[in-house]
Amino acid sequence: MSKHLLLMTVAIVLILAARPDMQQAAPMPSDESACRALIDLPNLTITQAVIRPASGATPQHCYVRGLIAGRIGFHVQLPLRSSWSGRLLNIGDGGKDGSLNLANDRVAEGYAVANSNSGHDGGAEPGSTFGWNRDAVLDFGYRAVHLTANASKTVVRQYYGRAARYSYFDGCSTGGRQGAMEAQRFPEDFDGIVAGAPLLAYQAINAQEVVNTQRIFSDTLAGNLAYDTDRDGVPESLTKWEIVRDAVLAKCDANDGIRDGVVDDPLSCSFNAEADLAKFACSGDVDADGCLTKRQIQTVRDLHRGTFDSKGTQIAKGYARGSEWHWSGRFVAHKGNNMAPSRLSVGDDHIAFLFYETSPGRPAPEPGPGQAPRTLYRTGAAPEFGWWDFTIDDLTAGKARFTQSALEATDSDLTRFLERENGRLLLYQGWADDVPAEPTVDYYRAVVDKTFGGDLSAARERVRLFMLPGVGHCRGGPGPDTWDRLGPIVDWVEHGRPPDHIVAARQVDGKRVNERKVCAYPQRAIYTGPAGGQHEAANWVEGNFACR
Ligand SMILES: [Ca+2]
Numbered sequence: 001m002s003k004h005l006l007l008m009t010v011a012i013v014l015i016l017a018a019r020p021d022m023q024q025a026a027p028m029p030s031d032e033s034a035c036r037a038l039i040d041l042p043n044l045t046i047t048q049a050v051i052r053p054a055s056g057a058t059p060q061h062c063y064v065r066g067l068i069a070g071r072i073g074f075h076v077q078l079p080l081r082s083s084w085s086g087r088l089l090n091i092g093d094g095g096k097d098g099s100l101n102l103a104n105d106r107v108a109e110g111y112a113v114a115n116s117n118s119g120h121d122g123g124a125e126p127g128s129t130f131g132w133n134r135d136a137v138l139d140f141g142y143r144a145v146h147l148t149a150n151a152s153k154t155v156v157r158q159y160y161g162r163a164a165r166y167s168y169f170d171g172c173s174t175g176g177r178q179g180a181m182e183a184q185r186f187p188e189d190f191d192g193i194v195a196g197a198p199l200l201a202y203q204a205i206n207a208q209e210v211v212n213t214q215r216i217f218s219d220t221l222a223g224n225l226a227y228d229t230d231r232d233g234v235p236e237s238l239t240k241w242e243i244v245r246d247a248v249l250a251k252c253d254a255n256d257g258i259r260d261g262v263v264d265d266p267l268s269c270s271f272n273a274e275a276d277l278a279k280f281a282c283s284g285d286v287d288a289d290g291c292l293t294k295r296q297i298q299t300v301r302d303l304h305r306g307t308f309d310s311k312g313t314q315i316a317k318g319y320a321r322g323s324e325w326h327w328s329g330r331f332v333a334h335k336g337n338n339m340a341p342s343r344l345s346v347g348d349d350h351i352a353f354l355f356y357e358t359s360p361g362r363p364a365p366e367p368g369p370g371q372a373p374r375t376l377y378r379t380g381a382a383p384e385f386g387w388w389d390f391t392i393d394d395l396t397a398g399k400a401r402f403t404q405s406a407l408e409a410t411d412s413d414l415t416r417f418l419e420r421e422n423g424r425l426l427l428y429q430g431w432a433d434d435v436p437a438e439p440t441v442d443y444y445r446a447v448v449d450k451t452f453g454g455d456l457s458a459a460r461e462r463v464r465l466f467m468l469p470g471v472g473h474c475r476g477g478p479g480p481d482t483w484d485r486l487g488p489i490v491d492w493v494e495h496g497r498p499p500d501h502i503v504a505a506r507q508v509d510g511k512r513v514n515e516r517k518v519c520a521y522p523q524r525a526i527y528t529g530p531a532g533g534q535h536e537a538a539n540w541v542e543g544n545f546a547c548r
Pocket residue numbers: 092093097098099100101115116117118
């Protein structure tokens with residue numbers, strides 16, 4: 001053996017002997033360097049990739065920010081590799097978005113979490129004002145979520161060295177619309193989608209907001225459900241609204257067998273504004289506090305009934321019986337909301353920028369306290385729209401066709417997502433929402449018909465709907481509104497266990513009150529607890545209800 005060969009042999013023996021130690025001495029690239037390396041990810045523009053320290057309940061994680069197609073900003077929160085569950089979650093947005101949202105609690109649960117700004121910066125372009133730019137309209141409609149889904153999968157694959165085992169989407173309101181849009185247009189993006197209060201017919205819903213504002217404000221607030229008792233020009237008494245709210249509950253709360261301020265099944269509530277409010281009519285139809293004029297009763301009838309165009313075609317369904325609890329904040333103009341109920345600005349802003357194909361480029365002025373709309377005036381050239389000039393017939397005439405094609409998620413053929421891609425979809429909505437709830441039931445039935453040939457049991461293997469009694473827009477209201485919104489779909493996708501019910505509770509001062517089963521449509525939760533004890537809050541627990 002030559003000296004050279006001997007040295008080589010010795011070296012090899014030494015290396016082999018040292019291997020276990022060497023593996024420890026030379027570990028996989030650290031989370032820190034793997035995270036920092038994402039800045040050079042090919043085929044994606046990453047602008048930031050740093051380890052963020054633990055903060056509160058949020059663990060240390062790799063934070064990545066990037067830019068797609070110029071306007072779409074996105075970010076991903078990546079749990080360290082030792083604590084990753086193998087799951088990717090894209091979270092939905094709210095309102096008109098324009099910012100990067102976080103789900104720190106899901107990071108703590110081991111999810112990689114992604115979100116985008118929906119294609120615009122809400123600081124530079126607040127509300128709907130991004131609507132002047134067609135690219136931004138398409139991004140907000142569907143493109144930002146889809147491209148962020150793709151980008152976040154790439155980031156995950158690079159950071160962890162393998163693809164996510166499961167990808168989910170969870171959103172409500174605008175996020176619900178985004179989830180439905182993904183199921184309809186990009187069936188390969190997610191394994192499971194949770195879509196709450198999904199604003200499917202987005203233009204009809206927003207147009208109805210404007211019509212409701214007209215119902216309240218027109219003719220110097222004649223249909224408003226508030227009264228100016230001290231004659232200072234601003235109505236501050238909400239007695240009229242309280243009469244309406246309480247009259248609906250008096251008629252229908254107990255229909256479901258339990259008096260708890262919640263109308264379980266609004267579709268079976270026969271409250272009729274003309275008949276059931278007749279005993280509260282103002283004497284001689286002269287407006288006063290503590291009574292309702294004919295015009296005000298008509299407001300109630302219209303809010304329940306929905307919106308029709310001038311030919312009588314229904315444009316949007318109305319608000320369910322039992323949803324009146326939030327009308328004072330959303331529709332009624334009074335001193336407490338500075339004469340600007342929340343749906344006024346939303347609808348006005350939307351119609352000005354996101355309804356017509358050509359956006360006007362500037363918002364219409366808002367009324368201030370005491371100002372009736374007819375005292376306002378157009379300040380810009382057409383097509384600047386003030387909500388008081390809006391006509392619902394523009395929708396039927398097709399003047400929103402372009403924006404409908406970008407923004408509406410109404411396709412009930414989910415064959416590609418639910419059958420070809422074997423996806424799972426969980427829809428939910430609160431019955432007491434100020435976005436009409438019944439259209440979500442209608443959509444579910446349309447999916448059963450169109451995708452499953454009318455076979456409800458086949459549909460229930462892939463898509464389920466949960467209608468939450470007494471719950472407002474995504475949360476809030478007199479009904480149980482708190483539950484783990486992701487748990488049921490994860491169990492369904494990963495273990496094949498479809499949720500027959502979810503367990504929701506109402507939290508008051510940190511205590512669980514009014515806990516219920518919320519059953520998959522068309523079943524409803526029936527009280528099965530101690531006989532005669534159905535009205536006692538102590539008996540409102542999961543085990544005392546059955547799905548029938
Ligand atoms: Ca966002």
